[in-house]
Amino acid sequence: MTFRIAVDTGGTFSDVVITNTATRQLWIDKALTTYDRVFDGISAALTAAAGDIGTDLRGLLSQTSLFTYGTTFSTNAIITGDVARTAFLTTQGHPDTLVLREGGKLNPFDFRHPYPDPYIPRRLTFEVPERIDAEGGILIPLDETRVAEIAADLRGVEAVAVCLLWSIVNPAHELRVAEILARDLPGVPVTLSHQINPILREYRRASSAAIDASLKPLMQRHLREMETDLRRGGFDGQLLVGTSFGGVLGVEDVAARPIYTVNSAPAMAPVAGRANAPDEDSIIVCDMGGTSFDVSIVRDGNMKFTRETWIGGQYTGHMTGLSAVDIRNIGAGGGSIAWIDPGGLLHVGPQSAKSTPGPACYGQGGTWATVTDASLVMGHIDPDFFLGGRMRLDPAAAERAIRMNVAEPLGIGLHKAAHAILTIATENMVNAIRSITVNEGLDPRKSLLIAGGGAGGMTIGRIAELLGSSRALVPRTAGTLSASGGLFSDIVTEFSASRRADTRDFDHAAVNAELARLDAQIDAFFDRIETPKDRQAREFLVEARYPQQIWELDVPLRGAAFAGREDVEAMIAGFHAAHERVFAVSEPGQGVECIGWKARAIARLPRPRLERGAQTAASAEPLAVGQSWFGGDSPEPTARYDGANLPAGTILQGPCIILEPTTTIVVFPGWTATVLPNGDYMMAKEC
Known part of the structure; x- marks a missing residue:
């Protein structure tokens, strides 16, 4: 068994990431998502990648030991009522x-x-x-x-x-x-x-x-079909499914509790972000696909969790109620539709053109103007290099859609209309980022932004500028960021219990009994999935609040039992610190009310080490110099580079465009992009 595969099926594209466990080579690809039979879209992407590897689909699957599957299937079903x-x-x-x-x-x-x-x-x-x-x-x-x-x-x-x-x-x-x-x-x-x-x-x-x-x-039907299609294709390895915990579980576990798959694909993005920047204190992961924009944070190496995951709008949608990776998502992807309300105001999203018919430039019958159409009109996308050249875009169709739906109704020019679409979409994304950072006590100016999704590289520079951030990382796997997170995910599950306790009169016996029960559940879980001792990890947390407060904060515990008052005081100190960080205020000396207890079981999986493949023709020379618009009255000369062949250490001055097989990276005026040894791009604002 040579390969490991991770897949993320989104509303527009199905992304695949493949690694050779022996050579550490990496292949990424994507294809349009197929709704009738999801595996059709996945197999199209796998077939294309298999050709690059030098085999066919059956040969690839038969040599794969681990297949990780993340999906938005359940999330979309809830949104649509299906x-x-x-x-x-x-x-x-x-x-x-x-x-x-x-x-x-x-x-x-x-x-x-x-x-x-x-x-x-x-x-x-x-x-x-x-x-x-x-x-x-x-x-x-x-x-x-x-x-x-x-x-x-x-x-x-x-x-x-x-x-x-x-x-x-x-x-x-x-x-x-x-x-x-x-x-x-x-x-x-x-x-x-x-x-x-x-x-x-x-x-x-x-x-x-x-x-x-x-x-x-x-x-259950969807997962059965998926497993059947894989087995028929020659796969004989282990199939794991992504969950909202930011980890993976076996198919049977997920089929028994399918709510775990809600937001499972976006929950993989911060896993990938943490793997790409392990030494950063705070990371903001921005994943912009064809249908949505998802943002999450990693602080001190830990992902942020919440019980307030709403599918749909807050209060108007439906809450999962489960502890899950905190993901804020909005309808602002490459396929988000630009429209004008009766008052003459321009909006972008949340409606999406999805994969069918898709943006107008896809040439599949779409007529609405989308973010992708606007990027193409602005000269930020090479129409001949979309999906590595496998899909040619139609610039004339994009221009017609923007003229008809935006420019003419507003009485403005084509490029001004396209710029307005991108500006509004970016503002929507920035507001989503602020809701999970500024509102939660995190300064985005001191954080590293990481771009993900097929459209992430085109917008991350402008997002960083609006946030006042000076650095942004675009991994070479950016176009398939959530899928790549599947390669770095562990098997993770949670157990929880409700037992009220007050630190002013702490009931050690009752609380320790609950923690012991949770610990026993973890032991049983590890035994069932046959996890070796050296790959087991467990975390214990309390959901706590000041007396009479409404909402709780998660606070890590020292272990599975309170040995004495010292452990209680440590928990109290941890809660004060968490409250200060989130709300900028704490009440030292105040008692703490404990509402619930959580235990997280983590079965460590072998982590791949991904290395940049050999370059066939390393060169820092541009492929061409074209004209792109960046909001001014006229276009600017913009060099286009082949990202796969840029040598490590190359520093590119903006404005320029870097072409990757699954994404496009736009380096805005006043920014630079440095090629890192592993092939990632570090973008920085010039002083």
């Missing part, structure tokens, strides 16, 4: 958990927008007579006859989510409901809230159960 018909069972008297959510609203005095629909409609919500109290005592026994009657009413339902009050303390009723449903609705998947997300907040637990259940039929 999920299973799901029923929701909850405690009698509480049918509106998914309707009322958490009551948030970004603009409290804006009454123009309708109240969002619940994830599962009220007509498929059923109340179960039962009640367990906060101590786990049974106040009202479960009415099993009524549960059986509900099951009889669920004919035609494809999945069921169950969330009963205080099941996190005593799950007996949820477990019995599952037994009745399995008896009366054989083959219908069921998700229990205390198993998928054992936390206090009712809406988040209910939402997790609802989303997970609704994805089971879809994702």
